[in-house]
Amino acid sequence: MVVFFDPGQMTARLDLEAPQAEPDGQGGATVTWQVVASLWARIEPVSFVVAEEAAAERGRISHRIWVRFREDIVAGQRFRKGARVFVVRLVRDPDETGRYLVCQCEEEAR
Helix, strand or coil: CCCCCCHHHCCEEEEEEEEEEEECCCCCEEEEEEEEEEEEEEEEEEEEEEEEECCEEEEEEEEEEEEECCCCCCCCCEEEECCEEEEEEEEECCCCCCCEEEEEEEECCC
């Protein structure tokens, strides 16, 4: 089944970032983020969950982010829109035609 999606709905400009481990000089590593690409996307909020952590309420917002198909998007990367950061948890081709990717993402709380 081919999924109909209007690419005109891709109105958010996002940076795709990949983690880079840099040695810290003590046998460990510090993770930095490198911009891989800038692309147009559609961001759809999916759910919001409130949980208690360390005696404080904390919210978790999940999003579905649609982008044009790319081979280099994988779980563990993230999208950035200004100060907002969306961690990629799952990537799938909704109709297996190689036209679009749907990324299940979680927005990092700031």
